Amino acid sequence: xxxxxxxxxxxxxxxxxxxxxxxxxxxxxxxxxxxxxxxxxxxxxxxxxxxxxxxxxxxxxxxxxxxxxxxxxxxxxxxxxxxxxxxxxxxxxxxxxxxxxxxxxxxxxxxxxxxxxxxxxxxxxxxxxxxxxxxxxxxxxxxxxxxxxxxxxxxxxxxxxxxxxxxxxxxxxxxxxxxxxxxxxxxxxxxxxxxxxxxxxxxxxxxxxxxxxxxxxxxxxxxxxxxxxxxxxxxxxxxxxxxxxxxxxxxxxxxxxxxxxxxxxxxxxxxxxxxxxxxxxxxxxxxxxxxxxxxxxxxxxxxxxxxxxxxxxxxxxxxxxxxx
Numbered sequence: 001x002x003x004x005x006x007x008x009x010x011x012x013x014x015x016x017x018x019x020x021x022x023x024x025x026x027x028x029x030x031x032x033x034x035x036x037x038x039x040x041x042x043x044x045x046x047x048x049x050x051x052x053x054x055x056x057x058x059x060x061x062x063x064x065x066x067x068x069x070x071x072x073x074x075x076x077x078x079x080x081x082x083x084x085x086x087x088x089x090x091x092x093x094x095x096x097x098x099x100x101x102x103x104x105x106x107x108x109x110x111x112x113x114x115x116x117x118x119x120x121x122x123x124x125x126x127x128x129x130x131x132x133x134x135x136x137x138x139x140x141x142x143x144x145x146x147x148x149x150x151x152x153x154x155x156x157x158x159x160x161x162x163x164x165x166x167x168x169x170x171x172x173x174x175x176x177x178x179x180x181x182x183x184x185x186x187x188x189x190x191x192x193x194x195x196x197x198x199x200x201x202x203x204x205x206x207x208x209x210x211x212x213x214x215x216x217x218x219x220x221x222x223x224x225x226x227x228x229x230x231x232x233x234x235x236x237x238x239x240x241x242x243x244x245x246x247x248x249x250x251x252x253x254x255x256x257x258x259x260x261x262x263x264x265x266x267x268x269x270x271x272x273x274x275x276x277x278x279x280x281x282x283x284x285x286x287x288x289x290x291x292x293x294x295x296x297x298x299x300x301x302x303x304x305x306x307x308x309x310x311x312x313x314x315x316x317x318x319x320x321x322x323x324x
Contacts, residue, residue: 001042003075006068008035009047013065017054090119091281095289096132096144097124098199099224100244101268104301105145105292113288120281128222129199139273142282145289147199148267158270160293163304165200165264166256168245169237173255180258187213190236194222199266204239207264228254241266242303243296267307 012021012032022029040047047061057065097106106124113122125132129146136144137154148159167174167181167189174189175181186208193215194201208215218236221227227238228245232253239259248254270289272278278286294310296302 001039003072005035005039006064006072008032009039009061010065010068010072012036012048012055013057013061015054016056086280088119089117089280089284091279092121092123093143093279093281093285094123094125094141095285096135096141096146097126098129098132098146099126099222100200100241101145102126103224104243104246105296108296109289109292112292113285116288117281117284120284122285128194128197130197133271136271136273139276142272142278143286143289144271145268146271147203148269149199149202154274155271156274159307160268160270160290161297161302161304161306162265162267163241163243163302165203165239165259165266166242166245167237167259168231168240168254168256169234170232170254171234174237175257178257180260182261183207183259183264184211184213184261186215186239186259189216190218191215192219192221192227192230192236192238193217194227195220198222200239200241203264203266207262210262239264243301246301246303268304 008021008025008027011025012018015021015024018032018036019029022032025032036048043060043064045060046058047064048055049058095109102124110122110124113120125135125141127135129144129149132141132144132146133149133155135141145160148157167186175185186204193204196202196205204215219227219230221230224240224244227240228248230236231238232248242249242256245254245256249256270286272282272286290308290310293302294306297304297306
């Protein structure tokens, strides 16, 4: 006995005719009769009384009819609930972001996720990439946007974009109006950089080693906001991605010069644990993250190059959300 047999049987009783039920169900009358015969054989009882003008259920048939309608109703409700859940995922998702990305990415992400998936609660935690990666590997964080650093079989890694690093300062612009400066010139500058375990610092130190230069780091500060405060007070210059100082540059508070020969590039990846499998809420958050990155890059708000192919149908973004 299966759902198809029950559905056929219920329709026959409702119409009182095998021929009318066959027409409604778009099933051959002979096939429908065979289904009923198999059902009667399986149950070992007669379910329908055949008459000249149709069929009527026996007592056993009436009992099966009532139970079958209830079963089919519950089955349909379950299907609708599952489809609704698939279309509207719900649950909690934790996303790790370095401070240099959280400063401009967290607020629009929360707004877009709230608009598209109101039943998902997103918690954002910031930290240095090494700590975020460790927490993803331990499944304490569902997703993290971090700078690419080696491989780890315990993590699923999706490369999203590549961004340049810029020499950033305040006050009098160094090197005149030159749009770019050789990276080797960092050796002559008073630098404000994160600690040695920070992704940006590791990248700058790697480039410096290849160039055979030594850096003069006057201040080591992990917090991007503190780095920018020191730059604003002209205690030195720093090296950051363009998106991290986007607003300050637009307001004329900072200047930024591209580093070349070589150009330090930071690849941003989305990482998640390999096990357990991602939840629907986590997958939904990932799709919003990808779509928002495409929008920011295309709008020039995240100076970077995409490393993945966007979907052909871009999502319609909102400018505001009613949070109440």
